[in-house]
Amino acid sequence: AQSVTQLDSHVSVSEGTPVLLRCNYSSSYSPSLFWYVQHPNKGLQLLLKYTSAATLVKGINGFEAEFKKSETSFHLTKPSAHMSDAAEYFCVVSVLMDSSYKLIFGSGTRLLVRP
């Protein structure tokens, strides 16, 4: 079965400290992986994507993620949190199954940034 697990529903950090949002996936196929961010009352915006090229992927706003096949993980990191990073983050897997693509969303992680 294909699935995505975001290990933390909420993460709270202080401004200027590192951010780690965890994502594990289960897939029998070679997946494409994405991280999206959703600010309050907004649609989702792509932060970064992995599509079988470099395993360390750099995204917008200083975020990056590393694809680790052996650990089936795709954790999102940022060296220094900014107040504007407070939002909800979704890990997403795109998997080809039965000749159509399935998009599987994680349950989301809400990032709180303390001043």
Place this chain on the structure above:
Amino acid sequence: DAGVIQSPRHEVTEMGQEVTLRCKPISGHDYLFWYRQTMMRGLELLIYFNNNVPIDDSGMPEDRFSAKMPNASFSTLKIQPSEPRDSAVYFCASAPTVTYEQYFGPGTRLTVT
């Protein structure tokens, strides 16, 4: 490009009424997706189209829901009859291919009383 456009932004209706949500994808994008987001269930993919053809509608909750894409620049999601449990934010997204970045619209907040 103006991005993905959804209308209306807010819709309040009474139970039993028909509701139609509209979406205009980004020009040149071959894929269009409809999602529903609620606190209880999170973000759910309802259906997606490729070149105006529905590819996967396994996420459509029941027969009260229907989606169409009559041409490359317009899609509708219809709920008939609506029920209070349909209250949610409905997002439309488009993409040049299904594995590429999806561009989301601002969403339609639907409230069914």
